[in-house]
Amino acid sequence: MIIDGTNKPAGAADKDPLLVGLGQRVKLLRARRGIPRRVLAEAADVSERHLANLESGIGNVSVLVLQQVAQALGCSLAELLGDETTSSPEWLMIRKLLQGRSQTDLHTAHRALADIFLEGSNAGQRNERIAFIGLRGAGKSTLGQMVAARLNRPFIELRAEITRLAGCGPMEIQALYGSNAYRRYERQALEETLQNHKSCVIATAGGIVSEPGTLDILLRHCLTIWLQAEPEDHMDRVIAQGDAQALHKSGRREAIDDLRLILESRAAFYAKADFSYNTSGKTLEEAFAGLMSAIAAHQPMIVA
Structure with missing residues (x-):
């Protein structure tokens, strides 16, 4: 039986929504990069069981472990937590401008930015x-x-x-x-x-x-x-x-x-x-x- 930081059994009924969301984010980032759980655990220097618990949204996890996992995934801790758009006023202003826009609008914005910053053909x-x-x-x-x-x-x-x-x-x-x-x-x-x-x-x-x-x-x-x-x-x-x-x-x-x-x-x-x-x-x-x-x-x- 897995015990979390409150000494309570961690079951499906009492999973913390934050931990569940965090676990899903780690799992999706790992899958997107095509990295097996065993390989990520080795790269992050954490046990495979500990990583499995993190992805399942059970137990507790330290900030240092999250940082190790983020480094092994090649992303920032902010991205791992699901929000990389808080690093500067410019990011916040861009995020506010795009917030609530349709997929069509976002596609248009992306192409406009790509035209500015990327060499096109x-x-x-x-x-x-x-x-x-x-x-x-x-x-x-x-x-x-x-x-x-x-x-x-x-x-x-x-x-x-x-x-x-x-x-x-x-x-x-x-x-x-x-x-x-x-x-x-x-x-x-x-x-x-x-x-x-x-x-x-x-x-x-x-x-x-x-x-x-x-x-x-x-x-x-x-x-x-x-x-x-x-x-x-x-x-x-x-x-x-x-x-x-x-x-x-x-x-x-x-x-x-x-x-x-x-x-x-x-x-x-x-x-x-x-x-x-x-x-x-x-x-x-x-x-x-x-x-x-x-x-x-x-x-x-x-x-x-």
């Missing part, structure tokens, strides 16, 4: 590059290669570019240097790809949306397509690729539940793509034909 240049985003197993690599061949454009697997830059694979990068280092290599790989290829098709890793700055670059320089699939299809395809580690040690159901959580944490970012296409329930040939039709409907000049 025109619509014609964007259409010369197609980038696929989405969870692993959606078909980014397989369909990406087929689209590249049809359009006679180079196909770029961003994970391969990351490996080339780092001298080791993504798993080794994260194990040796941490997820933040991996995200830096990922951004560098994307920037070099955009610099070296005026026309190409790019397959990104599922977690590229974890770093908003990298996602901004992708959206501004590429026609971006979110490839979707049902969680069960994601799992079956990854296993078919020979990755038995995709199965959760507690079973298939837990692994699919993890996928759903990752998708939940990233869905709003994936939705920033120009459009989405669902590959579930289709043969490879049907998925490819449907995808090409969707690209043609969105940008006829690409397949003309």
Whole structure:
């Protein structure tokens, strides 16, 4: 039985709303970055059980532990607590200006700020590059290669570019240097790809949306397509690729539940793509034909 700071049993009925919200925030940030709980616990120098309690909203947690978790996640303590917009008068004024606005208004504001602070490219240049985003197993690599061949454009697997830059694979990068280092290599790989290829098709890793700055670059320089699939299809395809580690040690159901959580944490970012296409329930040939039709409907000049 877990006892909290008040010496009362911590059950579902008496969970503190603040602790529950904090736990959900930690879990979503961890899922968005694709970091297993065990890895985050090691990076934060806390026990995996203590981290599990934090994510579950039970027990109490010190500010120092929260700071360690925030550092391991590569975010500020304010962001971990859910509010990073209190650091300056400018942040507060911007937040007040945007508070209560519709999603359409927020999108307009974001594009205006991006035009001010980010190097952009025109619509014609964007259409010369197609980038696929989405969870692993959606078909980014397989369909990406087929689209590249049809359009006679180079196909770029961003994970391969990351490996080339780092001298080791993504798993080794994260194990040796941490997820933040991996995200830096990922951004560098994307920037070099955009610099070296005026026309190409790019397959990104599922977690590229974890770093908003990298996602901004992708959206501004590429026609971006979110490839979707049902969680069960994601799992079956990854296993078919020979990755038995995709199965959760507690079973298939837990692994699919993890996928759903990752998708939940990233869905709003994936939705920033120009459009989405669902590959579930289709043969490879049907998925490819449907995808090409969707690209043609969105940008006829690409397949003309």
